[in-house]
Amino acid sequence: MTKIARLLGATALITAAATTAFAEAHGGCKIDGGRLSIIGNEFPAIHTVANAATSCEGIEAEANLTADHQKLHVAGMTGNPAEYTTAIVANSSIVSLINEDVIRPLDDLVAEYGQDIPKHQLISVDGQVMAVAFMANAQSLVYREDILEQAGLDVPTTYEEVLAAAEKIRSDGILEYPVGGPYAAGWNLAQEFVNMYLGHGGEFFEPGSAKVAINNEKGVAALTMMKALSEYMNPDFLTHDSNATSAEWEAGNVALMHMWGSRTGVLMDDEGAEPVVYENTRIRGPLMVGDSGVPANTLWWDGWTVAKNISDEDAAATFQAMAYGSSPAILNDETMSQAVWLIDGFEAQPVNEGVLASVQAGSKPYPMVPYQGLLHTALGAELADFMNGAESAEQALADVEAAYTAAATEKGFLSE
Amino acid sequence: MVCAVKHGTFFSFVFPSLLAMTLFIALPVASVVVQSFHAQHDQVIIEVENCGPFGCETTTKIDQEATEALRQDQPLGKFVGLENYTNRGHLATSEIGEAWRTSESMGDFLGELMNLPFYRAIAFTLTFTAIVTPLTIMLGFAIAVAVNASARMLRGPLIFVSLLPFIINPLVGSLVLFWMIDARGILGHALQFLADDPELSVKASTPLMWIMLMVYGIWHAAPFAFVVFYAGLQTVNQDTLEAAMIDGATRWQRVRYVTIPHLMPLVTFVALIQLMDNFRVFEPLVSFSAAAHANSLSYYIYTDLGGETRLLNSAAATSVLTIIGVAILLAPVLVRTWRDHKRA
Numbered sequence: 001m002t003k004i005a006r007l008l009g010a011t012a013l014i015t016a017a018a019t020t021a022f023a024e025a026h027g028g029c030k031i032d033g034g035r036l037s038i039i040g041n042e043f044p045a046i047h048t049v050a051n052a053a054t055s056c057e058g059i060e061a062e063a064n065l066t067a068d069h070q071k072l073h074v075a076g077m078t079g080n081p082a083e084y085t086t087a088i089v090a091n092s093s094i095v096s097l098i099n100e101d102v103i104r105p106l107d108d109l110v111a112e113y114g115q116d117i118p119k120h121q122l123i124s125v126d127g128q129v130m131a132v133a134f135m136a137n138a139q140s141l142v143y144r145e146d147i148l149e150q151a152g153l154d155v156p157t158t159y160e161e162v163l164a165a166a167e168k169i170r171s172d173g174i175l176e177y178p179v180g181g182p183y184a185a186g187w188n189l190a191q192e193f194v195n196m197y198l199g200h201g202g203e204f205f206e207p208g209s210a211k212v213a214i215n216n217e218k219g220v221a222a223l224t225m226m227k228a229l230s231e232y233m234n235p236d237f238l239t240h241d242s243n244a245t246s247a248e249w250e251a252g253n254v255a256l257m258h259m260w261g262s263r264t265g266v267l268m269d270d271e272g273a274e275p276v277v278y279e280n281t282r283i284r285g286p287l288m289v290g291d292s293g294v295p296a297n298t299l300w301w302d303g304w305t306v307a308k309n310i311s312d313e314d315a316a317a318t319f320q321a322m323a324y325g326s327s328p329a330i331l332n333d334e335t336m337s338q339a340v341w342l343i344d345g346f347e348a349q350p351v352n353e354g355v356l357a358s359v360q361a362g363s364k365p366y367p368m369v370p371y372q373g374l375l376h377t378a379l380g381a382e383l384a385d386f387m388n389g390a391e392s393a394e395q396a397l398a399d400v401e402a403a404y405t406a407a408a409t410e411k412g413f414l415s416e
Numbered sequence: 417m418v419c420a421v422k423h424g425t426f427f428s429f430v431f432p433s434l435l436a437m438t439l440f441i442a443l444p445v446a447s448v449v450v451q452s453f454h455a456q457h458d459q460v461i462i463e464v465e466n467c468g469p470f471g472c473e474t475t476t477k478i479d480q481e482a483t484e485a486l487r488q489d490q491p492l493g494k495f496v497g498l499e500n501y502t503n504r505g506h507l508a509t510s511e512i513g514e515a516w517r518t519s520e521s522m523g524d525f526l527g528e529l530m531n532l533p534f535y536r537a538i539a540f541t542l543t544f545t546a547i548v549t550p551l552t553i554m555l556g557f558a559i560a561v562a563v564n565a566s567a568r569m570l571r572g573p574l575i576f577v578s579l580l581p582f583i584i585n586p587l588v589g590s591l592v593l594f595w596m597i598d599a600r601g602i603l604g605h606a607l608q609f610l611a612d613d614p615e616l617s618v619k620a621s622t623p624l625m626w627i628m629l630m631v632y633g634i635w636h637a638a639p640f641a642f643v644v645f646y647a648g649l650q651t652v653n654q655d656t657l658e659a660a661m662i663d664g665a666t667r668w669q670r671v672r673y674v675t676i677p678h679l680m681p682l683v684t685f686v687a688l689i690q691l692m693d694n695f696r697v698f699e700p701l702v703s704f705s706a707a708a709h710a711n712s713l714s715y716y717i718y719t720d721l722g723g724e725t726r727l728l729n730s731a732a733a734t735s736v737l738t739i740i741g742v743a744i745l746l747a748p749v750l751v752r753t754w755r756d757h758k759r760a
Contacts, residue, residue: 071722091468096724101480125477126464133469185708210461235617236599239705299470342469365470370461370478373724381533381719384708388622391531399531402511406504410729412456412494 029056029324034317035310038063039073040088043262045135045339046302049088053325059317067243070096070187077102080309085318088304091366092373094123094131097305099370104308105130109319117323121342123303125368133303134326135339137262138363139195140297140354141287146280147174147255155282159199159225159289159296162256166232169255179232180254184241189387190379191298192258196222198364199289199296210371210413212404215397223386223393225289230387238384252277258287261355262302265337268351283350285357297358298366301342371413378403445739452500452732454493457486493729500733507737508532534734537711538741540626544712545694545745548633552690553683555634556641561671563642564649575646582639590632590703597628625709632700637693641686648682649675688749695742713738 029052036053040046042065054061064084066072070093076083078100087097097103105128110117114132123131141162143155151169156162162179169178182188197204202218205211230237234248246263248254250273259267261283266272268281286295304322306315328345337349340356348356366372378400386396408414460482465474502509515528529535563574581589596603597618608616618624652675660670698714701707707715713734720731 068722070724074724074726093724099478101478101484120469123466123468125466126462136469184705234599235615235620237620238708239619241705301469359470365468365473368466368473368475370459370476377719377725381707385531388708390622395531402504403533407725407727407730409503410455410500410505410727411725412459413461415458 029321029329031056031058031317031320033313034059035085035314036061036318036321037083037085038065038088038304038322039069039076039084039086040065040304041069041090041302042067043260044265045262045335045341046088048330048335048338049134049304049322049325051325052327052330053321056321056324059321061321067241069093073097074100074102077307077309081311081314082307082309085307085310085314086304086322087307088302089131090137090300090302091123091368092300092376094303094305095368095370096373098125098130102308103130103305104315106132106306106319109306109316113316113320114323116327118342118344121303121326123301131303131305132322132326133301133342135262135302135341136355136359137260137300137302137339138286138297138355138358139191139258139260140358141284142249142257142259142264142267142354143282143284144255144277144280145282146276147178150174155284156256157284157288159196159229159287162287163228163232165256166229170232175253175255177232177234177253178255179229180240180245180248180257180259181229181233181237182240182242182245182258182260183226183230183233183237183387184244185238185384185387186380187376188241188380189238189383190376192226193222193379193383194366194376195258195297196225196289198298199287199292199294201290201292201294204367204372204375205369210408212375212401212408214375215394215401219397220393221290223383223396227387227393238387249273249281250277258297259354261352261358262339264351264354265339283353285354286361286363293362295358295361295363297363299358299363300366302339371408371411374407374411374413375400375404378407448732448735450492451729452736453495453497455496455500455729456493457483457490458494459483460486500729501737504532505727505730506534506733508534533711533716534737537713537716540710541695541697541712541714541741543626544630544633544697545691547630548637548694548697549687549690551630551634552637552641553686555638556686557645557679559638559642560645560649561675563646578642579639581635582637582643584636586636586699587703589636590700593628593632593635594704619705622709625704625706629697629700629704629706629710632704633694633697636700637690641690644682644686645679648679652678684749684753688746688753691745691749692742695738695745713741 036056036059038050038053040050040063046065050063050065054063064072073084073087073089073093074096077087077097082102087103089097107129110122110129117132121133122129123133141156147169148155148165151165151172151174153165153168156165166178169175181192183192197214197219200218200221202214202216202222204214206213234240234253240248242260242263245257245259246267249257249267252274264283268278270278286297289296304326306318326343328343331341331343331345336347337351340346340348340352382399382403383396385391385399386393405414460479461476462479463474464477465472501507504511511532512529515525519525519528530539559578563571563578566574595601598604599608599617604618607618608614618628656674657670660674665673696714697712698718701710701712701715717731717734717738720727720734
C-alpha cells in the first residue's frame with residue numbers, strides 16, 4: 001500500500017512534457033526474432049498494452065483478448081511448446097498459473113532486459129519475480145450527480161446509505177431500479193460476496209489451513225445486504241455481468257452502481273449514452289458496510305507473465321515486447337484515463353478516483369491463496385439460490401462450504 | 417477359399433472405420449473411466465511471502481517440487497475408487513442418506529435433493545428431454561403436413577423459411593431469443609402487457625426460464641423433424657390415400673390411419689436423434705445466462721472443465737454418469753428397433 005501511495009506522490013511531480021519526451025525516446029520497439037502470443041482479458045487498458053506489445057518489429061506476434069481468458073490460459077500454456085507465451089493476469093488468476101506450474105520466474109529476464117522496470121511493478125512470490133504489474137484496479141461507487149441532486153441526497157459512503165438513497169429515488173418516482181452491480185450468477189456474484197464479506201471483516205479460511213469458514217454471522221450479514229440491494233436492481237440482475245451492467249448505466253436506468261475502475265472510462269466518454277448520463281457520471285471511493293472499518297471491495301493488479309514451456313528465445317522476445325507494452329511509451333492523452341497505471345509518468349485522472357481512494361481507504365488485496373479460486377467457483381455456483389429467494393442465507397453458505405470441500409478434496413488441498 | 421477372400425474383403429472395408437472408432441471413441445471413453453477413479457495428489461503447501469504494488473503479505477503456495485515428485489510416481493493421481501461418484505458433486509450418497517433420515521415429508525426430501533448440483537442438473541436435463549422431444553416431433557410433423565398440402569409454387573420458399581431456425585447457429589439463435597425476452601425486449605414487454613404485470617421478468621423466474629429454454633429447444637429442432645417427415649411424405653402411397661378418400665375418410669382420418677403408420681419408422685429415427693441431442697442440451701444455457709436457474713449435465717461438465725479451477729476428475733465422473741444415462745434412455749428405443757429388425 002505504501003508503494004502505491006509513494007507512487008502517487010511521485011507521479012504528481014512528473015510533468016506531461018516529461019512523459020512525451022519519454023515516449024519519443026522509446027519511439028519504437030525492435031526485437032531480434034522470437035514469438036509473442038498473448039492471452040488476456042478484454043478491456044481498454046489491456047487492449048492498449050497488447051497493441052503496443054504486438055507492434056514490436058522483428059517478432060511473430062498475436063493476441064487473444066477475451067472475457068473467457070480464465071478458461072483458456074492454463075490449457076493454452078500447459079503444452080510444450082505453449083500456445084500462449086504470455087498471459088495477462090490479475091492477482092486472482094495468476095494463482096491458477098502458479099498452481100499448475102506453467103509460468104517461469106522472471107529474475108534473469110528482468111536482470112537482462114528489465115532494468116527500467118520500477119521495483120513496485122514487480123510481483124514476487126517467495127522471493128522470485130513471477131509477474132510484472134502494469135495497472136491497479138478496484139470496484140467502487142459510480143453515481144449520477146443529477147439524480148442524487150434531484151432527490152436531495154448526499155453521495156452515499158456506506159451500503160446502508162445506498163439502500164436509503166435507493167428507496168428515496170424510487171419513492172420519488174425517478175427510477176424504478178436505481179441500483180446496479182455485476183451480480184451475474186458465477187464469477188461476478190462470487191466477487192460481490194467476497195467484497196461484502198471482507199467489508200464485514202470476514203476471513204475466508206481457518207488460519208493456516210484450507211478449511212473454509214464462511215458460514216458465520218458475517219457471511220449471513222453480507223448475503224442479507226446483497227439481497228437488500230438486489231431489491232432495488234433490475235429483476236434480471238442475476239444475468240448482468242460487468243458489460244450488461246455498464247449497458248444499463250449507459251441506457252440511463254441506474255443511479256448508483258458498484259463498478260470496476262477499469263470500466264468507468266467508457267461510462268464517462270461521450271459514446272453510447274445520452275449527454276445527461278455521461279455528463280453526470282461521477283466516481284467515488286469504496287463503500288463501507290457495517291462497522292468493521294474495512295472497505296467492502298478488493299484491490300487488484302493486472303500484470304503479465306511469461307510461459308514456462310517455451311524456448312529461451314521466445315521467452316526473451318515475449319519479455320521485451322511486453323515490457324515495451326507496459327512502458328511509459330504507451331501513455332498518452334487517450335490511454336492516460338484507461339486505468340490507474342503503475343507505470344512511471346502516470347497522472348491520476350478523475351475516472352481513476354475510485355481505485356486511488358480504495359488504496360487510501362485500506363481496501364484489502366484480493367487473496368492470493370492457492371485454493372481461493374475453488375471457493376470463488378463454489379460461491380458463484382451456490383449463492384444464486386439465495387439471491388433467487390429459493391433458500392436461506394445459512395443454507396446457501398452451508399452449500400458453498402460443502403461444494404468447496406468436495407472440490408478441494410478432489411484437488412488434494414483437503415484430505416479426509 | 418472363397419470364404420477367406422470374403423473375410424479379407426470384409427475386413428479391409430471395415431478396418432478403417434474400426435480403427436477410427438477405437439481411436440476416437442473407445443479409447444477416450446476408457447480414459448475418462450480410468451480418470452474418474454482418480455483424484456489429484458495431496459498438495460504440499462508452503463508458507464511464502466508475496467510482494468506487489470500493495471505491499472507484502474504472508475500467504476501460501478503449492479510446493480511445486482514436492483508435488484512434482486508425487487506426480488512423477490503416479491501420473492494419474494491417487495486412486496480413490498468410487499469416491500468421485502459418491503461425493504457431494506455427483507451421487508452424494510451420504511448427503512442423500514442424511515436428507516432421507518432428517519426430512520419430514522417427501523417434498524422436504526425432494527427439496528434437499530434439488531439442492532445438490534448433480535441432481536439439479538439431471539432434473540433439468542430429463543425434463544428438457546422429456547418435453548422437447550415429443551413436441552419437436554409433433555411440431556415437425558405438423559409443418560411437414562402443412563407444407564406438403566400447400567400449393568406447389570409456395571413449397572420452395574416455405575421449406576426455406578421452415579429450415580431457418582435449424583440453420584442458425586444455436587448460440588446465436590438463443591442469444592437472439594435472449595434479447596427478445598429481456599424485460600425491455602419485444603417478447604418480454606409483450607408478456608408483461610399480457611400478464612398485466614410490469615414486474616414480470618422471464619430471466620428472473622426459474623419456471624419461466626425453463627419454459628423459455630424448452631421453447632427454444634423446440635424452435636431450434638423442429639426443422640430437423642420437418643425435413644425428415646417431409647421426405648417421408650413424398651413416399652406415401654397415393655393409391656391408398658385415394659382409396660381412403662373414396663371410402664369417405666376425413667382428412668384427419670387419412671393422416672391418422674395412412675400417413676402416420678407409414679412414417680412410424682421415421683418417428684423412431686427422429687426420436688432417437690432428438691433424445692440424444694436433447695440429453696446433451698448445452699448452448700441455450702450459455703446464451704441465456706441461465707446458470708442461476710437451470711443446469712444440465714453437459715453444462716455441469718463444462719463448468720468443471722473451464723474456469724481457473726479445473727476439476728478434471730469430477731468432469732470425468734459426470735461424463736461417465738452421462739454415458740450411463742444416455743444408455744438407459746436409449747435402451748427402450750434400441751430394443752424395439754432390434755425386435756422389429758428380427759421380425760422383419
